[in-house]
Amino acid sequence: MYLPRLIARNALRHKLRTALTVLGLVIAVLAYGLLQTVVDAWYAGAAAASNARLVTRNSISLVFPLPLSYENRIRGVEGVTQVARSSWFAGTYRDPKNFFAQFAVSDNYIDLYPELILPPEQRADYRRDRRGALVGRQLADQYGFKIGDVIPLKGTIYPGTWDFVVRGIMEGRDESTITRQMLFHYEYLNESIRKKAVGKPDQVGVFILGIDNPDNAAAVSRRVDDVFRNSLAETMTETEQAFQLGFVAMSNQIIAAIRVVSYVVIVIVMAVMANAMAMSARERTTEYATLKALGFGPGFLSMLVFGESMLICIVGGAIGMLLTPPAASFFKQAVGGVFPVFTVSQETAVMQAACALVVGAAAAIVPAVQAARVRIVEGLRAIG
Template sequence: MYVLKLISRNLLRHKLRTSLTLLGLVIAVLAFGLLQTVVDAWYAGAAAASNARLVTRNAISLVFPLPLSYENRIRGVDGVTLIARSSWFGGTYRDPKNFFAQFAVSDNYLDLYPEFVLPEAQRADYRRDRKGALIGRQLADQFGFKIGDVIPIKGTIYPGTWEFVVRGIFDGRDASTITRTMLFHYDYLNETVRKRTGRQVDQVGVFILGVADPDNAATISRNVDAVFHNSLAETLTETEQAFQLGFVAMSNQIIAAIRLVSYVVIVIIMAVMANAMAMSARERTVEYATLKALGFGPGFLALIVFGESILMGLVGGAIGMLATPPLAAIFKQAVGGVLPVFSVSRETMQMQALCALVVGVVAGIVPAIQAARVRIVEGLRAIG
């Protein structure tokens, strides 16, 4: 117990140096946690995707749609239990900066997404209204949408101003479910386009497939694509998770850079803390020589120096970890819903604790060895 007391008192002898070093460590651990949370948020959509759902799209590119007539042929593939349509609308709300996902979907779309929780009464109202729309809770909170509101959307892919009436607001099953989305009737889109232009009619962006057995997803995917082999619009069918990861893969270099920066921050603070510990050890050379003259061994000297470094690492890491969740919440609010799922995971907290411990251990190794090797004569010679 007296060893811990000695370590604590040594840590507080140079309050300014200790405070600045702790502050740097707190900022480093905090920055590491926030950057890792950004990476987690980037992968949130793919992480929440289900392997029990398949996505069928045009094999050339997602830009090219599929004929609506494919729906019945896909439904006949063995293992497919349910099929829904989904087409990207790509409009803007009032201002181009107010961008959010809008999908024209078939009425059975929510049957494939049990993670979206919608009261049955609101779903019935939505089905009765040709211009009805369903709004995710995160999107409703961001823009203040309420049931009954009329939302004007300026189309980009489909020109003109489209008006939708909010008939339901769906919640996520848990905090990891992204609900920053607007859904509306595919039939409304298709019929309106038919009347306005006559082009882009009876076309679907992707088909979402429900399968009886997720273990057979690969076989079912091959069978679906085989149906349209050598057709004018060949298909590519993959799990929803693989489909989402395809989007994330486009920004792999950005993700890698963020990860690299997070670890560089830790390495920098490790060097700063090692320098601070080395300075403390050099200043106490006389004290270490005196302790050796009194009979304390090299192991004891190494222990108090090493313990001081680890204690500083643990204290700084703990403060940084405690500050990460509230600052993450503030950051999420500040970015205005760009990252709908932005919460610090348990894995990130564990990595923060590990990094703080590693910093404390590595920073204390060299000063501890130097303290253990102090010679009594050379140390006492510096007195006076």
């Protein structure tokens, strides 16, 4: 029982140094957790995407739409159960900085997204209103939208001011569901294009496909693309997850840089911790020699150093891990909804704990070996 007491007393002998070391570990573990959470938030859309849904787009680029007439032909492909339309609107709300995702969709669009929960009465109201819109809970909370509110959007792709009436608020099935988007009637957009001549009517950005078996996603994708091969607008069909990852891939270098920085922080703190333990070991050379003279073996001395290092890292790591969730919540609010989903995952927490333990073990290796090898005569020579 005296070994843990000795370890605790050694750790508290230089209270200021220990406190500063613990503070450094707290900051490092906290920074690592936040940086990894940023990376997770970047992939949140792709992680929440379903392999049971396919996306059909123009094979050249998303910039080029597909003819509305493709819908019936896609519906006839073996393995396809549902086909919904979705066109990117790209309007701005009051100020260009207030930008969020808006999609003109067909009425069956929400049937393909069971993770979006909408009360039946709100859906009925939405269907009855030509200018009706559905907003996600995260978006409604961010801007204070309520049912019955009018949302004026200034079009960029489609010029002019477009007024939409909130008829429903979509809740997420769980915290991982992104609900920071607005949906409105594709027919309203298409009819307005015809009347205002602000674009070419009967064009669709992408088709969302429901399939009978997720295991047949690749085969169904090939069948759809084969239907339109050598046409004026060839298609590219892929799973929704692959479609989302295509957007994430555009930021791969940024994500890689964030990952590198998160590990660099840990390496720097490891060096600081190793230096602190080396200082402690040098200061206690005489004590280690005395303990050896009293009959304590090299293993006992190594455990003293190793235990002190692990204790400091466990305390610092635990505090850092406890502070990460509230810090993530504060960060999410501070950035103004840039990340719809910004929660600390269990994997991140496990990695934080692992990093703290690795730092503690690595920092203690050299000082522990030195303490075990100290010679009694050389150690006691410093007395007086």
